[in-house]
Amino acid sequence: MKIKFLGAHNSESSTVRLASILIDNVLALDAGSLTRSLSFTAQQKLEAVLLTHQHYDHIRDIPVMAMNLFLHETAINIYATTEVCAMLADHLLNHELYRNFLEWPQGNPTIVFNLMEPLKTIQIGDYKVTPVPVSHSVPAVGFQITSGDKTLFYTGDTGPGLAKCWQMISPKLLIIETTAPNRYEDFGRKSSHLTPSLLKEELLSFRQIKGYLPQIYLVHMNPRQEKEIAAEIAAVSSDLGHPITLAHEGLQINL
Ligand SMILES: [Zn+2]
């Protein structure tokens, strides 16, 4: 599996982008920075966009990508839970802010919703995909994605309390959020995000439950606090005796 980090942060400027990960050029995980990261040709190659939850930084590029694909006379499959699809239909794709690409053009809509049920594995092309609930301020899932003997898990946004999730998955690669530094632990607990110290607790729980630690890449960092996060993550990595890498825009890894 070829994994490319298109957006690895929780805010955006000319140098950092919102959450989006590309798998083998055909699957996109979250849609925070798809259109600004992918050429028209690359957008047309997408077989599916998987959305972890409804927050704007994870869905933003859906309407513009739909317009792009309509203008190239093609369509896109979006996979998400009922809650996320309903939010998109009610608030974003409602014929008020922009075209309703779910019904337009008539008879051949540009966006096709595919409803996912938590813990129900589905096949998308060559991939087995299982949405697994994580702990966030709105209903949210992470995705376990398997192709051949390669498996990764992307948490999307999550706070502490992942023990149940860990029991359901066995990834070789874990892509997990770490939004803010340790001094924001209260904020992390209240808003369901991770800090390096909260991440450490979750990784200790993972190792206790699964007996190993996977490769670990971090996303969703606050760019303003990234140096502080990186220093604290270096300490966590040293404590655990296991490498942890902060992802960045354009980073590509092979699994
Ligand atoms: Zn969120």
Ligand SMILES: [Zn+2]
């Ligand atoms: Zn987010």
